[in-house]
Amino acid sequence: MSDVGTVRDHGPAASAGADADATSGTFAQGLRPDWVALAGEIGPGFAARAANFDETDTFVAENYAELTARRFFSAGVPAELGGGGASHRELCAVLRELARHCGSTALALSMHTHLLAATVWRWRQQQPVEPLLRRIVEEQIVLVSTGASDWLDSSGRAERVEGGYRVTGRKIFGSGAPAGTLLITSAVYDDPADGPTVLHFPVPLAAEGVTVLNNWRTLGMRASGSHDVLLENVFVPEGAVSLRRPQGQWHTFFNVVVTVALPLVLSVYVGVAEAAANLARGIARKKSQDRLDPNLPYLLGEMDNALVTTQLAVQGMVDLCDDYAFDPTVQTANAVLIRKTVAANACIQTVEKAFEVVGGGAFFRSVGLERLLRDVHGAQFHPLQEKRQHLFSGRVALGLDPVA
Numbered sequence: 001m002s003d004v005g006t007v008r009d010h011g012p013a014a015s016a017g018a019d020a021d022a023t024s025g026t027f028a029q030g031l032r033p034d035w036v037a038l039a040g041e042i043g044p045g046f047a048a049r050a051a052n053f054d055e056t057d058t059f060v061a062e063n064y065a066e067l068t069a070r071r072f073f074s075a076g077v078p079a080e081l082g083g084g085g086a087s088h089r090e091l092c093a094v095l096r097e098l099a100r101h102c103g104s105t106a107l108a109l110s111m112h113t114h115l116l117a118a119t120v121w122r123w124r125q126q127q128p129v130e131p132l133l134r135r136i137v138e139e140q141i142v143l144v145s146t147g148a149s150d151w152l153d154s155s156g157r158a159e160r161v162e163g164g165y166r167v168t169g170r171k172i173f174g175s176g177a178p179a180g181t182l183l184i185t186s187a188v189y190d191d192p193a194d195g196p197t198v199l200h201f202p203v204p205l206a207a208e209g210v211t212v213l214n215n216w217r218t219l220g221m222r223a224s225g226s227h228d229v230l231l232e233n234v235f236v237p238e239g240a241v242s243l244r245r246p247q248g249q250w251h252t253f254f255n256v257v258v259t260v261a262l263p264l265v266l267s268v269y270v271g272v273a274e275a276a277a278n279l280a281r282g283i284a285r286k287k288s289q290d291r292l293d294p295n296l297p298y299l300l301g302e303m304d305n306a307l308v309t310t311q312l313a314v315q316g317m318v319d320l321c322d323d324y325a326f327d328p329t330v331q332t333a334n335a336v337l338i339r340k341t342v343a344a345n346a347c348i349q350t351v352e353k354a355f356e357v358v359g360g361g362a363f364f365r366s367v368g369l370e371r372l373l374r375d376v377h378g379a380q381f382h383p384l385q386e387k388r389q390h391l392f393s394g395r396v397a398l399g400l401d402p403v404a
Contacts, residue, residue, distance in 0.1 A: 043101035059225035099271025104223035220374035303353035310346035
């Protein structure tokens with residue numbers, strides 16, 4: 001039996017072997033890789049290293065080096081700007097494919113990718129972000145996000161100084177930070193006129209006062225390098241501030257972020273769930289050759305139902321984004337958030353059912369399911385967490401402001 005409900009839409013890309021110009025970093029006119037096929041090509045190498053990275057809490061630096069060499073970090077930059085021209089839909093499929101081989105690599109890449117995708121959306125709205133997109137192509141800049149941990153309230157403080165601000169704070173869940181170039185973060189400024197105001201800005205990870213802490217010791221996604229990033233009196237020029245918003249309030253900015261980012265991030269967990277289901281099916285077939293456990297078909301059916309549920313939910317999220325053609329409203333964000341909860345729960349259920357299919361043998365690390373089970377539990381912690389989503393959606397249904 002093939003993967004249940006698996007979609008392999010490689011899009012209209014040219015050959016996976018299309019090469020970038022070694023000096024400009026751009027692709028030959030009319031040529032670009034089939035990014036999904038390329039992810040499938042490099043995936044087995046990632047899979048061969050995944051267990052060791054996980055067991056040693058080591059960042060997937062070798063995988064990141066290969067992604068850089070293959071120019072995955074500029075895959076989503078529009079071809080008009082010299083990038084790989086991958087659509088949002090293709091980027092989701094790339095992350096899903098990579099996650100089948102190494103969840104930590106895919107998750108770390110998704111954090112860069114969702115920031116890049118949000119920037120592409122802004123470029124499509126004719127906002128002045130073209131210089132950043134061109135730099136990502138030319139320098140293979142790796143973006144690191146702190147948005148999920150900061151969310152509406154943000155954290156840290158910004159103090160006004162001549163020419164800008166001095167920022168101090170500790171940012172958590174900085175996935176990919178060991179190989180990062182630019183931290184996309186925020187801090188709270190106590191504006192004398194407007195009160196607590198969240199400032200959004202980039203900070204070079206090599207800037208004075210920025211320290212990546214080696215403290216990522218976790219249950220799952222152990223190799224994603226999601227360390228804390230410490231900011232100590234870091235200077236942020238006034239011109240670097242891209243957004244100012246009231247602290248703790250829902251802003252149109254989040255309608256964009258939710259709709260662009262969550263399909264990318266949850267695609268990672270679908271890939272993890274698919275890997276677990278495939279592994280469980282293979283083991284179940286071997287076990288059933290000698291004697292068929294009468295409960296096994298039921299367990300496989302339950303597992304496949306859960307897998308299709310998460311595949312459909314994430315496909316719905318991808319469709320709502322519509323390759324950046326969505327309407328950035330609260331209603332759109334709410335629809336994505338509901339599907340995020342459904343997808344996260346079904347991903348976890350899929351891998352837990354895969355465990356049940358395999359039985360006691362799944363408890364052994366050598367089988368590979370144990371790592372997938374730990375990794376997939378990360379799905380529940382991306383915003384909005386389930387109860388917060390319920391509250392958000394319930395308030396939207398009542399016509400209230402989505403945030404209490």
